Amino acid sequence: MNVKQMACIFAVLVVLSCLCISVASAHRMHVVHTLSELEIEAYFGGGTPVRDADVKVYDIDGNLYIEGTTDEEGKFRFPPKIGMEEYEVVVNATHMPGHKGETTINLSQVSAGAGGVGTEIPLYTRVIAGFGYLIGIAGFAMAYVYWKRNKK
């Protein structure tokens, strides 16, 4: 009984002391954050930056939020709008009419500061994949041709 009472008091003390920690910290430190700009980068396959391209940023409802042009490195920065989580960025190359790229930025899902097609599979893998498809198509075509010949 005695031990039980002691334990109860001890437990209450522990809980109380825990509650006191935050209250007692007199030197409160403030950490605030600002998200000053979002950066997008546009480049052609092979890594050439898309210079002087028209950039248009739309909000989730499709309203134009901001527009501008990319710099020499194909980059364009714009301040995010408070309360707006999703942006639709459309880049139109002016030096190469007919070339257009789009990406959707979702701030709640941005991880490690990068997104879009920058996270694509390496080029050589895609070249090998292409050759693979071609060999496959050629194989099917040959199989078909020989099957037809044997039928005759």
Next chain:
Amino acid sequence: MVHISDGILSLPVLAAGWAITIALLAVAIWWSKKKGNLEEEIPKLSVMTAAFFVASLIHIPVGPTSAHFILNGLVGVILGIFAFPAIFIGVVLQTVLFQHGGITTIGVNTVNIGIPALIAYCIFKWGNKGGMTLMRKELSVWIFGALAGGIAVFLAVIFTAFSLVLSNEEAFFAIAIAFTVAHIPIIIIEAIITGSIAVFLLKVKPELIGGLGDDD
């Protein structure tokens, strides 16, 4: 840079591109059935499609932008009418794997690259008609091969500018001139490549050159 992206062209232009592509693919299949020796063509077709597929990765910086190889003239000279299906497969793979152009514009892009290839084939074939001694034949194969290679790129550029203009009603000449200027190095290099490969094949294995056949 002759691959047009999604969301730029108007619907009639896209539809026309697909219609022409499907029609020409049907013609090529009908032609291969008529000739009946497709199995000999398949390895050649695959190699040329592979070359066309990767050529677009080689960029040459020109002023503020860059242009890449197309190689449609060479494909046309060597494959003849089969250049069209080869380029169609190549464009599909470039779209899916390299994001060159868009899914909806595969039709238009195939037409813009493939029809100049067929025209290159016609130029090459027309230029090398008639019996000649081997020495003069080499010269004419080089000249018309180079001509075919250069004109194919030039026409692809013009076709691309034209399909953009059809959708946007922009100034045709401004786009066409900007495009052509950006492709001048490509036109020259592809002319030399096409002419040289045609001459090389003429010496090594002339039956590989579709443009020299007499039967079709």
